[in-house]
Amino acid sequence: MIDKKVIERLVDEWLADKDYFLVDIEISTDDKIVVEIDHADGVWIEDCVELSKYIEDHLSRDDEDFELEVGSAGLGQPFKVPRQYVNFVGKEVEVLGADGKKVRGLLKSVDGNDFVVTTKEKVKVEGKKRAVLxxxxxxxxxxxxxxxxxxxSFK
Structure with missing residues (x-):
């Protein structure tokens, strides 16, 4: 079986002088390698191809047969690394909290492990008859x- 650390090292080498970042690496028991990368401005297919070739050039098919897939993290997929949160500050997100409640709103800020989502809600204000948004x-x-x-959003 191909060692995940070897793939991670190869990806890190390729990423060294680029604005891309690693999101995830999965290796199945039958040696299917899936590498997900991301970039603040999106991922270009040419870069996925270049990374794929780089990994293949540094692995030996004589030692182990493998299938390799390199792609972007995918819009609409759950965030896997903190840098994805940073990239989406100012955008609409959905959070499923530990309590099972969904919150949809604007990703306002990220600070370390913490992040803030701002929602529009009707709030009862003292002195007002009706709740205010x-x-x-x-x-x-x-x-x-x-x-x-x-x-x-397709608006």
Missing amino acids: QDVDHLFQMDKVKYTKYLI
Whole structure:
């Protein structure tokens, strides 16, 4: 079986002088290698091909037969690494909290493991007869939510 650390080292070497970052590496028991990368401005197919060739050039098919797939993390998929949160600040996201509640709103900020999502909610204000629509901040920890993902909008 191909060692995940070997693939990770090869990907890190290729990423060294680029703005791309590694999101995930999966290796199945039958040696199918799936590498996911991301970039603040999106992933270009030419770069996926270049990374794929780089990995293949540094592995020997004489030693082990493998299948290799290199691609982007995918819009609408749950975030896997903190840098994805940073890339989507100012965008609409959906968070499934540890309590099972979904929150949809604007990813306002990221600070270490913490992130804030702002939603529009009706809030009862003292002195007003009706609830008023206001921005409400919700604080989350990346390691305590079930998922966070970008909400694709076609507006």
